Amino acid sequence: MADSNTPSTTTNNSTRHNVQSAVIQTTSSVVQSGDWKEHKKTCSGNAASRNTTASSGTAENTTSNGTQSAPKGLTATIEKPFTALQEKKWLYDRPEKDVYKLLIDACRLRLDDDYKFSGDADSIYGGASNGYGYFRGFLRKAENKTGLLPPWWTKEKAAECLRLGQQDGWSDLNCAIEKSDVMEHYGDGDMPMQLRLFVESILGSGPGGQSGATMLHFKAMAETGSIHTSTIDMSRIMGLQEAQPSSSTRSDAADPRTPSIPDITNFYTLFPKTLSDGPPPSGSFQIPLGPLKREYLQLQSQHHPDKYTSQPTAHQKALALSSLLNTAYKTLSDPLLRARYLLQHNYDVDITSEDNSTHRDLTDHETLMEVMEAQEAIEEAQTQEKIDALKEENRGRIEQTIQLLGEAFERGDVDAAKTECIRLNYWNSLQQGLHEWETGKEVRLIH
Numbered sequence: 001m002a003d004s005n006t007p008s009t010t011t012n013n014s015t016r017h018n019v020q021s022a023v024i025q026t027t028s029s030v031v032q033s034g035d036w037k038e039h040k041k042t043c044s045g046n047a048a049s050r051n052t053t054a055s056s057g058t059a060e061n062t063t064s065n066g067t068q069s070a071p072k073g074l075t076a077t078i079e080k081p082f083t084a085l086q087e088k089k090w091l092y093d094r095p096e097k098d099v100y101k102l103l104i105d106a107c108r109l110r111l112d113d114d115y116k117f118s119g120d121a122d123s124i125y126g127g128a129s130n131g132y133g134y135f136r137g138f139l140r141k142a143e144n145k146t147g148l149l150p151p152w153w154t155k156e157k158a159a160e161c162l163r164l165g166q167q168d169g170w171s172d173l174n175c176a177i178e179k180s181d182v183m184e185h186y187g188d189g190d191m192p193m194q195l196r197l198f199v200e201s202i203l204g205s206g207p208g209g210q211s212g213a214t215m216l217h218f219k220a221m222a223e224t225g226s227i228h229t230s231t232i233d234m235s236r237i238m239g240l241q242e243a244q245p246s247s248s249t250r251s252d253a254a255d256p257r258t259p260s261i262p263d264i265t266n267f268y269t270l271f272p273k274t275l276s277d278g279p280p281p282s283g284s285f286q287i288p289l290g291p292l293k294r295e296y297l298q299l300q301s302q303h304h305p306d307k308y309t310s311q312p313t314a315h316q317k318a319l320a321l322s323s324l325l326n327t328a329y330k331t332l333s334d335p336l337l338r339a340r341y342l343l344q345h346n347y348d349v350d351i352t353s354e355d356n357s358t359h360r361d362l363t364d365h366e367t368l369m370e371v372m373e374a375q376e377a378i379e380e381a382q383t384q385e386k387i388d389a390l391k392e393e394n395r396g397r398i399e400q401t402i403q404l405l406g407e408a409f410e411r412g413d414v415d416a417a418k419t420e421c422i423r424l425n426y427w428n429s430l431q432q433g434l435h436e437w438e439t440g441k442e443v444r445l446i447h
């Protein structure tokens with residue numbers, strides 16, 4: 001049951017929740033924790049049960065004869081969605097109602113992503129009475145991107161789209177969604193990625209300020225048969241070898257000065273010298289940062305895009321590899337990002353999700369109490385000397401948690417790794433609060 005002080009309304013037995021109740025804020029006097037997960041589960045479940053446009057298709061979206069059918073939740077499909085995203089035509093060749101629905105879901109998923117990754121509380125996440133104003137602004141930004149919306153789009157169509165979001169049902173703009181909701185509703189594990197990449201084409205960056213350009217490039221190539229998602233031949237991605245190479249190409253390939261192409265099976269295989277044992281449990285969770293940086297710089301030098309300026313296709317693909325190396329290096333260099341990556345890549349666990357099955361009972365009472373006490377100490381601090389002492393104390397927490405996190409991964413204990421990953425996120429957030437300390441300033445953890 002929701003707390004009696006948690007604002008919410010009901011319309012036709014569908015819970016319309018105020019997302020502000022989802023915010024968990026621990027201050028010196030109060031912990032605000034609404035029944036966010038249960039509200040969202042109820043809202044999404046009720047909406048999905050009344051959705052008359054959803055089909056009974058499977059996640060594979062294929063018919064008995066192997067041809068592609070309309071996806072679950074939509075009335076029509078497009079054959080190569082990532083190619084369409086790359087060409088800025090993802091919403092083209094779709095029925096109008098499908099376009100409206102996808103625009104609404106793209107906006108709602110980005111709101112949830114921004115709240116989780118950056119702590120941004122916009123629209124209903126920030127206590128707005130409804131999500132209509134924010135969505136109008138989202139549509140205006142999309143309209144300002146020439147050619148991104150279908151040619152038939154007009155102000156009248158925008159009004160129709162908004163009206164869909166004002167109705168009870170799956171597309172209700174007053175109900176939030178997250179990644180797991182999208183995957184279940186559409187029966188498509190790639191749909192959250194499609195929605196995120198589409199919004200990136202509007203706003204200029206992905207969740208948390210990250211770029212999805214590399215992933216989009218690889219996904220589009222997989223659709224055209226240039227690569228296979230399970231085994232990617234980097235020599236083809238880089239354009240350094242052709243199916244029927246000329247004599248000059250063969251001689252280049254035999255040249256010992258030609259740099260070897262990295263294996264991009266995962267982030268660890270990109271750095272074979274430093275991480276030859278691979279990820280845990282076969283290898284260590286701890287990574288020597290000095291050697292990793294040296295190998296990263298060496299790889300960037302070997303495959304620098306400027307070496308392929310006379311070959312447009314190879315140059316574009318070299319840019320993609322450079323971006324991938326940047327992302328891999330940044331991820332592996334940071335213990336928290338590394339842990340999240342390992343959980344997602346090795347165990348298909350998205351620790352940033354609010355899904356109950358992922359987070360249930362992972363944050364113990366003792367940890368929450370320790371977090372609250374640390375926040376109170378920061379808020380009560382009056383001198384820089386006190387803050388410096390708190391920083392040192394929290395660095396000890398971080399070091400201990402990283403040690404326990406590594407041990408969990410190395411023995412293959414996924415539950416323990418999830419728990420320590422969440423704890424590390426708390427301590428990192430606390431450390432950020434200490435760096436930004438000002439006398440009397442409230443501390444809010446982004447978890």
